[in-house]
Amino acid sequence: MTKRAYSRLSQDRRRTDLIEATLSCVADLGLDKAGARQIAERAGVSAGLIRHYFSSKEDMVRSAYAYLMGQMTAAAEESGAGEALPPEVALAEVIAANFASPNLSGVKVSLWATFVGRVRVDPAYADIHREGYREFLDLLEARIHPVLVAHGRPADPTRCKSLAIALNGLIDGLWIEGSLGHGLYDARRLPGLALAAAEGILRLPDTTLTRHLAREDERS
Amino acid sequence: MTKRAYSRLSQDRRRTDLIEATLSCVADLGLDKAGARQIAERAGVSAGLIRHYFSSKEDMVRSAYAYLMGQMTAAAEESGAGEALPPEVALAEVIAANFASPNLSGVKVSLWATFVGRVRVDPAYADIHREGYREFLDLLEARIHPVLVAHGRPADPTRCKSLAIALNGLIDGLWIEGSLGHGLYDARRLPGLALAAAEGILRLPDTTLTRHLAREDERS
DNA sequence: TTCGCTGTTGTACGACTGTAAAACAAATCT
């Protein structure tokens, strides 16, 4: 039988094509039905090629998880990090970024949850998860500290860490339910809701963070 | 070939045996590797029996998800609902219950995440998830309201609903990371951390909720 | 142009999957 025509792509391009096809398949079909043939087809490639770029299908899925987490933490770190903004604005932007595109996404939550479901079982997944969590915690802590000092509130490292953990919990939980889109409330309320709750957690005066909401809307 | 000896159990017992074996398998192996034969073996039963109790394996897995969510919301509703407690204590107990046994459990989070990963794809999972979420939201709202009025804070339904959403987010997020046990901090700090954050979110004076922590420790 | 390298395809294989249905055993009824 004559073989199909094809073109050779750069190694990096093929790898990310395969990884993105993997994520797409896992999100749509679940980890179980995301078969090698299905993924290959979505990447416009034949199934055998997978083993030329990854030592196994499991290896590819793990790489896809790491790729996803890298994307998300990178997106979070960019939020409001460009210009030299007032500390309240920088913090508000990081928080609000989780409740707007592209982070507020049913696909992303589905992927995140699917992978988290394997953290307890597979040490490789646990490592990736822990790393992503730690990075976001550090980012939050770094943004919380200057806000606390600017408002004359206690800002020792222990307290900052605790507040970062609490804030991360709030963001994670709201992000999950908001992204799933169950229709119990309007997801557009989430940024304001999250910022108001964050003000309370940090014991800041009302509207310290929420008054920067308009800026968020403008740039969409 | 002569068949294996067996004993007949009540229908309900067999059903829950199969469901719990399903949950156990899904938690340990993931949705993909939790095969019918594996589940049947763990339930002390042969594989063919599954189709005598469920119309398909998918049906059994869905039932297992509903069973899990029912267990968890029931456990949450029982927390501090027995005697007539002061409203602050009742609220604190519901919150703290998520950060102690049996709810703070790596197995439970693994299962929860695995199923949530399918919510976007499978409408049946979405229904189960929405129902569980709505119930917990209602429970939180019911416990928040009397606390707010007792402290003379605005307690209209709209505000209570918003606060319940935020509080639920906080609890969910902290519960997930805490249960996964990544070793980044001591999970025993979580009850106090969550209660302090809840005080802030609800704009209550400090120690309104946290001073009831000792009671939690005593009864374990 | 021809050679050699390797990215890529197609196919074959064994293991495993969920399901159907027949054979049988335990409990219930008469």
Next chain:
DNA sequence: AGATTTGTTTTACAGTCGTACAACAGCGAA
């Protein structure tokens, strides 16, 4: 006790899975 019902096991089947491997095709070097 014998007959009947039905919960349970066993076996069989078609399909899919991940993987291995040989054959081929595209591309740069000689």
